[in-house]
Amino acid sequence: MPPKRKPKLAVWKFASCDGCQLSLLDCEDELLDVAGEIEIAYFPEATRAMVKGPYDLSLVEGSVTTPHDAQRIQKIRKESDYLVTIGACATAGGIQALRNYKDVREFISFVYATPEYIETLPKSTPISDHVFVDFELRGCPINKYQLVEVISAFLHGRKPNTPPHSVCVECKQRGTVCVMVAQGTPCMGPVTHAGCGAICPAFNRGCYGCFGPMESPDTKSLSDWWKRLGASDDDILRAFRSFNAYAEIFRRESEAHE
């Protein structure tokens, strides 16, 4: 039997804060395993070595915000066997998708001394608006254990264990008392995709919805209840219009409160 070729991994960056890539670097113990099992062929954040494609697995961080990026993602897709997006930017357009609700030219004229040099698209869009995506890993940032899980799953040809149910299930499993019921704190948990381990409720906060919509979110019912808890339309709009502002269901709910 010929020696097994190590699968080639590439990590790509689009419009993003780098937090998700850092999650991979943050997997210190696991990273040694990753490095042993796969060839890190392209990962500018971590190594200068740049091995040419094709790649077995591409992890893509960030959203598409420029014409150049819109072309670049096409090339990456062609060179990748599997393409997995990591984080809210790549999966839903990220916090920068707030621009989608306004006129981006106005922002540019405020921010840049010479706006003519800025070439940007009117909207920040998720990778799946441009190319076929094999798997989307949620989170802002992603959970590093889930990242290792997804890489392992792809290496071994199995389905990743990243349950798409609500954050509530994680609260209950860890034994956290519901902040919404026991304290009247508005919480996004019931409509938010699990994965973080219910960190915020465990620290006595309502969930911020970093992992985007869960599998069958009923945002209207939750908003109605938030109102009974005293939240204003503005509060609700802002809650749905954050890291996952451009995720379809959150977008529609925020628009309903404009």
Added chain:
Amino acid sequence: MTQQFSILEREDFQKLIDVLSADGYQVIGPTLGEGAVIYDELTSIEQMPIGWTDIQEGGKYRLERRDDDALFGFNTSPQSWKRFLHPPSVRLWQAHRTDEGFELQHEPIEAPRMAFLGVRSCDLHAIAIQDKVFMNGDYLDPTYKSRREKIFVVAVNCGQAGGTCFCSSMNTGPKAEGGFDLALTEIVESRQHYFVVEVGSEKGQEVLHQLPHRPAKDSEVKAADNLLKKVSKQMGRILDTEQMQDILYRNYENARWDSVAQRCLSCANCTMVCPTCFCTTIQDVTDLSGSHAERVRRWDSCFTMDFSYIHGGSIRYSQKSRYRQWMTHKLATWFDQFGTAGCVGCGRCITWCPVGIDLTEEMAAIRESEGAAPKPGRKPASAKP
């Protein structure tokens, strides 16, 4: 034989914790945490929610001070004893790759000796229901069984009913009728504070022997009886169980399911807090190198899509089908499957539903849709948080 009751004075209550600890039990009982009365390990009576009570409504729970120093002056906890007997997550086995294939490593079953302090009658019935599920029949659950067989149960009869309680409707309380080692009724009067103790097992007798106690006077037993009679009329909710099964079987198609589906979030909280819900899922995990694998079992819920996933998709893809499945199982098909209702009337699913969905209200609405007049005394359950 007349029942023999004893009295344990409030000032001797710490000794109960001490005796159980000395017997090697990890004592688990009520304590304040995260704005609620939760169950956790106890070593001292000082950790207990002395003088606190809870106000419960659909989707709402608040702690409040009582005007006395009751130790058990509250109702059901956010989560039941289920998490101690049927833990949220259990590793079932691990496997390692070897030159010849792989080697299976069985998981040692670790069952702490636990004493549950303050189990309410509804929860005793829930434990009996889970006993049937996990320990009856051909397939025993070794995790549950090993934990279950070691527990010592100190039941507490409810001195008040909560806003979402309906054990009287389900014949599951408020008085503990069996399934305990010791059962206590707490009596708080202006100048007296004591517990009427009933022994339910030999183990219970042995523990009582190590405690300062005296035989109860008739008047004290009477005080406990009267209290429980009063409580059984205080229920915050009522569930009319007459022909409940038939009504549900006749109403798989009913507009009420559409209305509840408009409100239900499919968040699964109701099933997680329910003391009888037992469903789990299996996760197989491998590490990066592929040389190590493990299988983990964790709580699942009929409200998730994966729960009814078969090749091609989820069978219960709508919120309506998922809520209907859950409620019909609790109140109807459970009888066919296990011989009792799957609901003990603890009210947790009502209190801890983030949007206050109430199965007693849903059941009443379906009943009324058939033309039945609303029962007098049924509280309109529309809750305000």
